[in-house]
Amino acid sequence: MIDLSALREKPTLTGERVRLVPLSEEHVDDFYASAQDDEIRRLTGTHRRIGYDEAAEWCAGRSEAPDRLDLAITAHPEARYVGELALMEVDPDNETAAYRISLSAIEFTGQGLGREATRLLLEYAFDRVRLHRVWLEVYAFNMRAIAVYRSCGFAVEGRLRDALLWEGRRHDALIMGVLENDFRKTAGL
Structure with missing residues (x-):
């Protein structure tokens, strides 16, 4: 049985190079700037640009969400915002x-920060929330993300054909999932 109280706790998770902290009002400027970046929008398939007030409302409301966990990714040691999950x-x-x-920002890719953040979150999901399976969607053109997910134990489980229409081209989305045992094997736990 899973522990839903683990979603309400809004923990801080610390790794070697990243720290995951509850997404809050202090992250609004960085969250908003990220949401405006064209490459980030393409990689996430986000067509609509959000306004600053909407970003502020979103960040402020994350601590109140009892059924999900939203965390900002910050890099050690300067606690610089590098994303969210x-x-x-x-x-x-x-x-x-x-x-x-x-x-x-693209400047943060290729440094292993996303991999470390993903592993920290998965460890919390399996150990504290006590989930059995975690899944995601990723666009088939995002090979870097797919490689990171595979390294964390995710496997491709399916394909949504032509799921994204971006600048006149259609792209497939892959469904990937990781089971607790698969994660533990890849993480050496």
Whole structure:
């Protein structure tokens, strides 16, 4: 049985190079700037640009969400905002949840920060929330993200054909999932 109180706690998770902290009002400026970045929008398939007030409302409301976990990714030691992630769409009956991550700028890719953040969140999801499975969607053109997910134990489970229409081109989305045992094997736990 999963522990839903672990979603309400809004923990701080610390790794070697990243720290995951509850997404809050202090992250509004960085969160908003990230949401305006064209490449980030393409990688996440986000067509609509959000306004500053909407970003502020979103960040302020994350601590009140009892059924999901939204965390800002900050880099050590300067605590610089590098993105955000979420554990959401929790299904207690099936012990599953969806996962999403977005690094705030291309300058942060390729440094292992997303991999470390993903592993920290998965460890919390399996150990503290006690989930059995975590799944995500990723666009098939995002090879870097797919490689990171695979390194964390995710496997491709399906394909949504032509799921994204971006600048006149259609792209498939891959459904990837990781089971607790698969994560533990890849993480050496």
